[in-house]
Amino acid sequence: MTEMASTNHFLEVKQIESFYGQIQALNGVDLYIDKGEIVTLIGSNGAGKSTTLKSISGQVQPKKGTIHFEGKEIHKNQAHQTALLGIAQVPEGRRIFPRLTVRENLLVGAFAVKDKKAIADRMERVCGYFPRLKERMDQPGGTMSGGEQQMLAMGRALMMKPKLLMLDEPSMGLAPIIVQQIFDIIKELNKEGMTILLVEQNAYQALQIANRGYVIQTGNIVLEGKGSELMTNQLVREAYLA
Amino acid sequence: MLQHIIQLLPQVLVDGITLGFVYAVVAIGYTMVYGILELINFAHGDIFMTGAFIGSGFLFLFISLGLMSSLPALLVFLIVIILSAMITGGMGVAIERVAYRPLRKRNAPKLIALITSIGISFILEDLVRFIAEWKTGNYIVTAPSLFNHTFTIDIHSIMPFFNNAKFQSSFIVVLVVTIIMLIGLDLFVNKTKWGMAMRAVAQDRETASLMTINVNRVISVTFFVGSALGGATGVLFMLQYGTIDPYIGFILGIKAFTAAVLGGIGNIRGAMFGGLMLGLIEMFAAANLSTLTGGLFGSEYKDVFAFIILILVLIFKPEGLFGKATIEKV
Incomplete structure (x- = not known):
């Protein structure tokens, strides 16, 4: 029951370390999402974006760290159990x-x-x-x-x-006009109250609609902040918006 | 020569259809498990064999209880086949739980699961042999017959170029029951929620689990359905052919597997068609090989003939007759 008290965010990921076989993909990722937010996770190929999502959804079980959703411990769940709690992942x-x-x-x-x-x-x-x-x-x-x-x-x-919708690179390989439609619908869903975690390589578009964002590099969160702040951040501008 | 072949055709059809439907139902068990796990479950043929023995066990039990004379044969048959199917279905689920699931959990290579299934196959054969010898003194068992009235289709008087075809009443039972099973399975897979879940898991297990589907449970259901059908077919085989031994599952299993490959492994309707085709080819060969080769090869070469057809089909259409050689979009 101490677990319940330790968290008060809608989703809270604490210090998770996940592996793909022998390779460590996440080295202690921390992030949280509050109800009603759009949060985006940006980073380059292989930085650990998808692994973070998969760790939350139960497709990958983290070796260390905890994940709580609405106060419930979910990091030991199988994927269908987490899905039943109301977390949906649109896979890459x-x-x-x-x-x-x-x-x-x-x-x-x-x-x-x-x-x-x-x-x-x-x-x-x-x-x-x-x-x-x-x-x-x-x-x-x-x-x-x-x-x-x-x-x-x-x-x-x-x-x-779902209570939490996680999207893994929804814009990948799509024409700009379709990407726009998809992002419009994400915004609309959020307006209707859905909480969203958006993983994108298309950082510009993602940060535009996000309340907050995280930047992940080689398995670590290196930066977090409001969407608008990240958009003007020097590192983000150089690495992802150039 | 042609005249001789035509004369025998009605009998070839009757025998080929019987055998073909038996192959078809057993083939489904292979193809369903392959579709979901990419595992060739070699123990499936022995589930079929176990079904035949469980069925005959029930018949002997009913005889010793004196129920056979008081109950109509059809009712006895229904009780026996349903009980046997439930038991073999449960066995399939148990085998998957004990032998295959732990391997899957550890991400063992598929080859390991294949070898395991061969091991299970030997265990089942020896277990059944042990029990049969213990209970009857012999591992070859002649089952009590239920439907042995012989009918003759008098086709000769209508079409004189045909000989008459003979069959036992068990032929009709085999035919009706296998057709019911095939249609039932087809409806189950294509029209029910669990059938849809099965197809979803077969196409993309990971994504299915993201969509709240408990993949392990779907796999259990698959094993239950496949093994129950296999066991029920064993009961039918026992009634139709009378004598059973613990090794009937091996060769029949190989042929049913062949039928599944012929139809395109993983494809359920393909397996049905492949089974029927193989049965017909085999019976055709059994009746005519000697005539066709001028006495050089006898009917004992029928299996070679069937497998040559298989090889030919696979050379020209490696994905099987109904297999999909589709490229999936990512």
Whole structure:
């Protein structure tokens, strides 16, 4: 129970160290997110952005350190247990189920939901955000374009009705106009109350919509601050906004 | 020569379809597990064999309790096949838990799991042999028959170029039950929530777990369904062919696996088709090889014939008849 008292942030990551096989990818990462925030984690390739997300979602179990979500210890969870608590991760590269239809992809997101009416409501909401999906319901997910797949991946995560939505490089490989649409929807979701953790290489765009940001380098958080502050920070400007 | 082949065709069809449906259901067990774990579960053929022995065990038990004469054969059959399927299904789940899951947890190479499955296969064979010898004094068991009325399809009087085909009433039972199982499984996989979860896990296990799916539970369900179907097919085999021994699972397993590869491993409908095709080819070869080769090769070469077909298919279409050679977008 002392665990409960030690944290009062919505999500709190403390001193986690995670490994990929023998290689240490995180050397004690600290970060927190409060309810209703958009927080972004920026850094270059291989800095540990995805590993941080995977450690939170339970895909990678940290060897050291703690992660608490709404006061509950989650760093020993398996991925589906953490997901059931209300943390959804939109994985890097979208990871659509290629041979499931769009509808089935979305239904997988609502796997834990028993109430058919609730599922139908969520489906309708998701189609509200992404009208394109509605037209393609019965098409296999793998046949869609990159942008549509990103929408589907986000829609699938929203079917979980998460409390915390984590997005791993949602802009990767997409045309600027699509990136703009995706970021608009992220902002809209946040306005409706959803807490968001956004991992991006596209630092400029991410910092523009974020309340706060962290900069990660070789497995360490080297900088944190408000989005607007980071945007004007010398190091960030040189390394990520150049 | 052609005339002779045509004459035998009705009987070839009857026998080939029976055997083919048996292969088809067993092939599904291989293909489902492969689809999810990329594991060729060599123990699956022995689950089939164990089902046959459990089924005959129940029949002997019913006889000793004097239930056989008081209950209709069909009811006895249903009780026996359902009980046997439940038991073999449970065995499949237990085997996965004890033998495969610990390997997965430690990220053992897939080859290790494959070798483990061969080990499980030997354990099952010896265990069944031990129990059968202990209970009956012999490991080759002649099962009590339930459906042995013989029918003749009098096709000769309508189409004189055909000979008549004969079959036992168990043929109809095998046919009806396997078709029910195949349709039921197809509906389960394509129309239910757990079937969808199974397909999702097969396509991307990590992402499925991010979507609240308990992957281990889906794997357990897969093993239960595959093993229950395999065990039920063992019961059907026992009724149809009468004599069983602890090694029937080996060769039948290899052939069912072949059927799964023929249809494109991982593809359930492919496995069904592959099984049916293999059964038909095999029976065709058994009936006609001697005629076709002028007596050089007898029907005992039927397996070679079936495997040559397999090799030919794989040379020209390595992904199997229904396999997907698709490139997935990242």
